[in-house]
Amino acid sequence: MRTAHRDHPNYWAFVVHRVSGVLLALFLPVHFQVLYMGLNDAAQFDKFLTWTHLPIVKAAETVLILILAAHLTGGLRLLAIEFLPWRNGQKTIVSITAGLSLVIALVYLLNAA
Amino acid sequence: MSRETLTVAVWRGAEKGRYQKYEVPRQESQTVLDVITYIQRHIDPSLSYRFACRVGVCGSCAMTVNGSPRWTCRTHVDKVLDDTGQLDVAPLRNLEVIKDLSVDMTDFFDKWAKAKGQFHGSETRHDDFSAVSPDSPQRKVASAGIECIGCGVCYSACDVVAWNKDYLGPAALNRAWTLMNDERDVAGIDRLKAVAGAGGCQACHSQQGCVERCVKHLNPTGAIAGLKRATAIAALKGQLK
Numbered sequence: 234m235r236t237a238h239r240d241h242p243n244y245w246a247f248v249v250h251r252v253s254g255v256l257l258a259l260f261l262p263v264h265f266q267v268l269y270m271g272l273n274d275a276a277q278f279d280k281f282l283t284w285t286h287l288p289i290v291k292a293a294e295t296v297l298i299l300i301l302a303a304h305l306t307g308g309l310r311l312l313a314i315e316f317l318p319w320r321n322g323q324k325t326i327v328s329i330t331a332g333l334s335l336v337i338a339l340v341y342l343l344n345a346a
Numbered sequence: 347m348s349r350e351t352l353t354v355a356v357w358r359g360a361e362k363g364r365y366q367k368y369e370v371p372r373q374e375s376q377t378v379l380d381v382i383t384y385i386q387r388h389i390d391p392s393l394s395y396r397f398a399c400r401v402g403v404c405g406s407c408a409m410t411v412n413g414s415p416r417w418t419c420r421t422h423v424d425k426v427l428d429d430t431g432q433l434d435v436a437p438l439r440n441l442e443v444i445k446d447l448s449v450d451m452t453d454f455f456d457k458w459a460k461a462k463g464q465f466h467g468s469e470t471r472h473d474d475f476s477a478v479s480p481d482s483p484q485r486k487v488a489s490a491g492i493e494c495i496g497c498g499v500c501y502s503a504c505d506v507v508a509w510n511k512d513y514l515g516p517a518a519l520n521r522a523w524t525l526m527n528d529e530r531d532v533a534g535i536d537r538l539k540a541v542a543g544a545g546g547c548q549a550c551h552s553q554q555g556c557v558e559r560c561v562k563h564l565n566p567t568g569a570i571a572g573l574k575r576a577t578a579i580a581a582l583k584g585q586l587k
Contacts, residue, residue, distance in 0.1 A: 235413025235434060238503045243554035314552050316575065319568040323554060 246327045250307035253300045260297065291345045299338035306330035352423065354381055356393065357436040360443045365434065378418035378426065379407050382435060382447065395447035402561070405497030409447050410436040415502035417561045438502040454498050454515065461518040462540045465525060466533035476530045488527035491520050491569050493562045500556035500566055512545030516556035516566030519547050523569035526576060538573070538580050547573035 271278045284290060310330050313320075320326070352372050355365040368385050379397055386393040397407035402420040409418050412426050412434050427433060441449035469476065478485055500516040501507055507515050522541050525531045541547045547570045556566040580586050 237413030238410075238415060238439070238555055238559060239505070240414075241555070241558045243552070243558070244505075247551055247553045311552055314567070314571050319565065319571060323557075 242324045242327045246307060246310065246330070249303055250311070253304040253307070256300050257304055291342075294345065295338050295342045298341040299334060302334035302337040303330070306333050352376075352381065352433060353431070354385065354433045354435060356382070356385065356447070357443075358393070358446055360445055363443075363446075365436075372423075376423045378409070378411050378416070378421045378423060378433070378435060381423060381433065382409075382418065393447070394445040403495065405495030408438055408497040408499050408502070408561075410434075410438055410502065415439065415499040415559055417497055417499065420561065438498050440502050440504070440507045441498065449498070451498060454501050454517070455496070457514045457518040458496075458521055460540060461514045461522040461546075462533060462537040463518055463521040463525065464533075465528065465531055467530050468532045469530070478529060482529075484527045484529055487572070488524045491524040491564055491566075494520060494564060495562060497561060499559050499561055503555035503559040505553060505555065506549055506551055510545060510549055513549045514541065514545055514547075516550075516560075516570065519550070519573055520564060520566040520569040523572050526573070535580065535585055538577050539586055541573050542577040542581070542586055547577060550574075 267278075267281065270281060285294070307330055310326055313326075314323075350372055351369045354368045354370055356368060357363055358366045368389055370381050370384050370389075373380070379400065382393070382395050383397075386395065395407070395409070397419060398404040400407075400419045402417060405417070407418045408415055410416075411418065411421060412428060414426075415438055416426070418435075423433065435447065437443045437447050437449045441451060441454060444450050480486075480489070494517055496517065498517070500520075504513075504516055506513050519541060522537050526534055526537060550567070550570045552567055552571070554567045557564075557568075560566065577586065
């Protein structure tokens with residue numbers, strides 16, 4: 234079945250917002266586990282911090298920041314649609330949120346490198 | 347496709363069915379409705395479809411063309427042919443198929459009534475005409491949405507309608523928003539109650555498929571956002587109890 238009716242930037246923005254939300258929800262338990270480790274087991278936490286210096290982990294963190302930024306900017310876009318007067322140029326706004334998310338992830342990567 | 351003919355795959359059957367291929371002579375400025383009409387009149391008279399005005403006024407000829415809902419009388423074949431040169435024509439999504447390309451629009455229009463899409467005034471025929479300035483901000487908002495022809499394209503393009511059978515849909519909510527901005531109408535709070543429940547305006551995910559596909563270039567997402575704000579303010583004031 235063809236699904237060309239979904240082929241437009243605002244639908245892609247919806248998908249990105251939903252998928253990034255699910256991925257962040259899956260990440261949160263890991264995040265809290267590490268916080269728990271930091272409070273209760275200093276030695277293991279130090280080992281964990283050494284592991285985070287690996288390049289592949291830095292790359293994964295950059296992807297995580299990209300997902301977080303995409304969810305944040307996408308959420309702000311939706312709040313603007315629902316609570317502010319309507320603005321034309323919604324596709325431009327989607328482009329701005331995508332570009333802003335990439336900039337945030339790249340700034341993180343440059344600082345991490 | 348040869349230059350003289352066009353291969354068209356047309357949905358035959360009801361909910362269960364299959365695409366049947368036809369070869370139709372190619373013509374200049376040919377619309378998708380021209381193609382379907384040719385098939386019905388010259389190849390297979392059992393093909394069912396719906397149309398009336400043929401000039402984009404009545405809103406009865408909407409179908410799914412190459413995966414997107416469109417008004418077929420104003421859709422030129424040249425504009426929708428993909429790289430394969432084939433044309434797929436199916437009934438509108440999200441509505442029960444009666445036969446072939448004809449869908450049952452009952453749910454679509456019942457939801458207009460559920461959204462309190464009827465005008466309720468307070469004046470009678472004995473009163474003078476209401477003076478409404480076309481330049482007032484409220485009238486401009488109402489006027490922006492009143493050209494809907496009820497074709498069902500937005501309803502068919504909306505994934506929320508597909509996922510949530512109770513969702514009133516873009517056209518009904520757009521109608522409700524135009525009436526909320528009609529200063530002669532007096533049923534505002536009742537209408538907000540009708541569109542604030544399950545399946546109401548809050549169910550919209552702002553995917554904007556309705557805006558993208560609306561044949562009249564209306565903005566149902568903007569109208570629904572207006573209803574979301576109006577219902578939120580009414581709820582804070584305790585008016586939706």
